[in-house]
Amino acid sequence: MSSATTSTDVTSVPATRGIDEDERARLDAAIDDLEAGARTWSALSVGQRATLLRAVRTAVAASAEEWAHTAAASKGLSGSHPLRGEEWLSGPYSVLGALDAYAETLSRLADGRNPLEGIRIDRAPGGRARVHAFPLTGLDKILLSGFTGEVWLEPGTTPRTARAAAGLAQRSPQESGGVGLVLGAGNVTSIPVLDVLYELLAHNRTALLKVNPTQDALVPVFEHAFAALIEPGFLRIVRGGGDVGAYLTGHKRLGHVHITGSAATFDAITWGPRDAAATARRRREDRPLLKKPITAELGGVSPIIVVPGEWTQADLRFHAEHIATMRLQNCGHNCIAGQIVIMSSDWAQADAFRAALRRAYAKAPERPIWYPGSTSRMQQANDDYPDALVLGDRLLVEIGADDDATALENTEYFAPVLGVVSLPGQGQEFLDAAVAHANDKLQGTLGANLLIDPATQRSLGTGFERSITELRYGSIAINAWTAFGFITPTLTWGAFPGNTLQDVGSGLGVVHNALLLDRVERSVLRGPFRPFPRSLPVANGGGRFTILPKPPWFVTARTGAVVSEGLTRFRANGGVLGLAKTLLQALRA
Incomplete structure (x- = not known):
């Protein structure tokens, strides 16, 4: 790092x-x-x-x-x-x-x-036990419908040994x-x-x-x-x-x-x-x-892999705002802030998505760069990439064919700096190349994000799960942001195993892990590609249903502040009437 x-x-x-x-x-x-x-x-x-x-x-x-x-x-x-x-x-x-x-x-x-009584445990690829750790309550199944989370244990574990430990x-x-x-x-x-x-x-x-x-x-x-x-x-x-x-x-x-x-x-x-x-x-x-x-x-440089597919204009806008959130939440002062967008140069919608990303990144509300040292790291990014787009208080670095991405891929700027790199290929070829790029080129192994539409994921079949298995990160979010995994207590948080004192990377050990699982390798979070009402079966193309419209943690959610407060108050004190008012506000996001 x-x-x-x-x-x-x-x-x-x-x-x-x-x-x-x-x-x-x-x-x-x-x-x-x-x-x-x-x-x-x-x-x-x-x-x-x-x-x-x-x-x-x-x-x-x-x-x-x-x-x-x-x-x-x-x-x-x-x-x-x-x-x-x-x-x-x-x-x-x-x-x-x-x-x-x-x-x-x-x-x-x-x-x-x-x-783990009553919690489903099955097999993940590679001889791993997989604990289906979220959602476990009826309330989470409703309010956070469409999101599921798994904890994968190290190869060689079994459901029996998982329960025993x-x-x-x-x-x-x-x-x-x-x-x-x-x-x-x-x-x-x-x-x-x-x-x-x-x-x-x-x-x-x-x-x-x-x-x-x-x-x-x-x-x-x-x-x-x-x-x-x-x-x-x-x-x-x-x-x-x-x-x-x-x-x-x-x-x-x-x-x-x-x-x-x-x-x-x-x-x-x-x-x-x-x-x-x-x-x-x-x-x-x-x-x-x-x-x-x-x-x-200890953080790292987190990738956001965008798998090419046939996206609607609403999909392009939604996931551009999704990526802007991954970078700009808390002004980018997050160990898990997405920093590198990896997309396909052969994607027919690549230019349209880049344009949507520029708009979403520029229109997010401005806020102070408050964390000590972040201003100097912004200047470092300016020095590293003098041709970067300056959009208000943030930088967007679009790496061209002749540009050197080394600094962007090896410096956790811990500030509102987002980079975009392109790789050739479509389908499984692109996904394999993107996973290898994330594993081999980016500093750290804390968290990786991946966006893929339902039709493309179905077309990849078992190849998709194979690619997830090969992605060496301690937290992986599919059609979600790994920060959702951070606030989900029954998932785990920490670097991918294998670091040492001499080469610590993103760290040693895990935290959170409220099920107190042993021999943890990673957590995998899966979310809906489309929000409500586009998550309804008629419009969703076989994807996951959710009652969530634009999530309140999106930096572009108009009612995000009041919904976040309402959800916390409900978590603290209950109250059906307050929850109903909060959900009505969520529909206006």
Whole structure:
């Protein structure tokens, strides 16, 4: 990953200056509390843990409005900004869903049932077990109709072994995992607390959360929302910059580190930040500076593969807006923001789609570029591609036959920069070439997106599933965006397996995973190609039916803010009347 990539604060890199005695005492006291909390946690039954999660849920629901408003304000979004709904969905909505899913898993275990009881498991290509992990509730089946999600386990797993291992550390709750450090991301407000929940539930580790300075304003919200975890010593939250991060990563009483951020920060923590020659020597000799295990989610350059077919004008417009959303949501400050569109130079509709993409990318609402360092990365992209289209506050880089795509394909700009590359071919030939290009040319393996119309997918037959199997990414979204997988708690989130400390790529390990599955390889999300009402059977060409019109997370959804807020309030508190009003607003998107 490029050193420019930074989805956590770059000051987490160990710093040259130390912390004072008062700060050291404060941090050590927090670790004391967490060590005592680890003993308490080990004494709780799984049923008691489920009850505790429900108490946390109540507090998160009560904090949802303050959470969303604080997050929006911290990113420069006013109370009337059309994109303020992003902070409802990517903040409290995501956490409420995770708490519900984890509580269900723990309740099943407490009742002597398997977490996968009643959940279909079959075979994916290549000798893999495949868990059909979404939707699992009647409400999700209705509100998110047309979307399904699968977790593929590593080759060699079977449905029987999948069920036998489900539950992870909650199968032996009395075995403590000690105390871990979570270095929180600064771009999406649910990430730090979702990482804390996974530490507690997948590993039986109490957690010291160091928030990114960009989220300092949310600390009071977190302290209220997660008081039920803080009071017994299961969680402590601290602020600080690189000096605090350096002290904590080297602390002997913290047994594990988890980071969501950049490969540069990861490497500085693992191998050392200063002496290049010494760092290189440690890498060669496999002598990391960090003397404890580390897991990480580190982003990458995400592809959007557009498979050629016969699309209507409405299809062209819808998926151009879909791609604009993948890049521009949160101003592109997402580890999973789509960055490279891969399309066919032989597609008869290629020019029409390019034109639709330019329009959609240009007309999305403007917003501040707020993440630290993003302005300089925009300038880097300008320098890399001086002929790029400047569309308001964003860049569109259309790679021509004589252009060099190397910078675009190997730099996670973490800013509103979208590239388009073309490959020859149609049908399976194009799809195979696009998959190989994504695997071999693009940096990282976190997430890949693929758009394909129903008729073309049917014509490819088994070749389509073969191509999905060959796509080496930890999250794959078909006619959807992988961010949907991020907020779906029963799916998993993390890089494709195989990275190492020496070559960390998009990271090590997974998070979310509310079914607590072992030996995870990837999650595959499938969505409808056409929204309602074009998803009706008469118009859909054999595709998936959905009741969703333009989804509220689209940056071009006119009612996205009010629908996102309404869905979060319904997730928090229920209420059929409020849901009905929200759905009526959704129809106006």
